[in-house]
Amino acid sequence: MRLSALNLLWRPGVVSLGLGLALLGGVGAAAAAVEVPVVTARPQAVGTGVEYDGIIQAVQQSTVSAQASGRVASLLVKAGDRVRAGQVLATIDDRETQTGVQRSQAQVAQAEADLRNAKTNFERTAELRAKGFVSQAALDAAETQYKAAQAGRDQAVAGAKLSALAQGFTRVTAPYDGWVLQTLVDPGDLAVPGKPLLTVYAPMPLRAVVQVPASQDALARSASRVEVQLPAPAGSAAPTQWVTPTSQTALPAADPVSQTIEWRLNLPDAAAKGAVPGQQVRVRFVGAQVQRVVVPASAVLRRGELTAVYVAQGQGFVLKTVRLGADHGAAGVEVLAGLGADDRVATDPVRAGLAGAQPAAAR
Incomplete structure (x- = not known):
């Protein structure tokens, strides 16, 4: 006869075993408790500015x-x-150019034969003139024919080179x-x-191209620095990174239709390895320094539409939803709402969500 789960729970031996496992589990959880580093959310100086969408382009594209x-x-x-x-x-089909090459080769052969004949005639006439058997006019005519044959040979050779060049264009x-x-x-x-x-x-190399509205061109030109958001290298904790271009160029004229000015930002090869032409990126023109509450990007937990952080409370953590602002790169992500003054935020939300997780000393 099979016993139900309810009967098993009420048997004294099973109850004792369950209590023993619970106690052992409590001891194990206490032994396995982990300390999670925390940071104190305080206002700090970050750069302001404007951000636009840009496109990755290859510097060499033909x-x-x-x-x-x-x-x-x-x-x-x-x-x-x-x-x-x-x-x-x-x-490309090269039958026509092959015929041209053969014709040019034949013309070169004919021109060289004419040149040899003219040279022989000139030398013979020169000998006869030296002996007084022909007139100076005959010698001049032979010399003219010889020079004309030389020019004809040079012209045929040039035509052969042109035909060979045209033949090469078919590849x-x-x-x-x-x-x-x-x-x-x-x-x-x-x-x-x-x-x-x-x-x-x-x-390589790659560049980011961004279209800045003409009305914001002065703000962009006065920015203290320009940054491009790129995919982070493999193995990095953050999905993206902000890098500084090696050089930047703003075209001197605005597009008459879109009323934007094109900025070309050459990227360092090491940082651009994960980018490909056509990929969309964010470009930030950083301006003056202001005070903002920021937390490390790694501290933010994103689950669907939920954006939250773990905040230390007593000997544990509680999950608080937050509203984020701009990403300031290495300085962290701006928090617009959801955190109180001097809240201690876990830098590793995955470990902070484990049972028994405890906050370490704030840094």
Whole structure:
């Protein structure tokens, strides 16, 4: 006969065993209690300013175009492929250019034969003139023919080089090491000089491009520093990081339609490794210093629409919802509401949420 769970709970042996496990669990929890570092939320000086959305761009990005006419015979790469400088990306039907090369080679051979004939005639005429058998006019005519043959040979050689150059244009190559961003033609499409075939870019260096409203241009130019929010390196506790560009350039004219001024911010290679062209980033123009309550970004707990921090209370922690403001990078995240004066905030909300967690000394 099977006993119900209720009967088992009321059996004396089971009750004693349950109490023993509870006591052991209490002892284990006390032994496993962890101390969580806390910081005191006080106003501190942070920089103010404005933030705008920007886009990551490759400093080196090229649209490779055709330099010869003909059908695209083959497309040897696709979007996302890595390429090396000089690597063949596509070929264009070269039957016409091959014919031109053969014709130029034949013209060079004919010009060299004419030059040899003219040279021999000039040398023979010079000998006869020295013996007085021909007139000076005959020698001058032979010399003129010889020089004309030399010019004809030089012209044929130049034509052969031009034909070889046109033949080389049927092989479209990568201008530098990089990646194929997109292909704009397929095999069989007609290629003409100037028609875009592919877009390639170099993975480094990168820059952030931001459109600043013309009305805020003076504020942006007077900023004490400019920062770009990028993905943090692998293994970092924070998901993002604010970095300072290595150089910045504001275009001298505003866009007549959007009334914005383009700023180009070159990024340090080490910090930009996690970014890719086309990715959206935040750009901050930092101004004067003001007093704001901030907490470390790692102290903020985000669960869906909930934004909260663990605040020390007695020997434990309580969860308080907060309303956040601007992210000030290394200084922390601004807290607009939800914290009282001198609240002690846990820097590790995951450990603070464990049973028996205790606050360590404030720092």
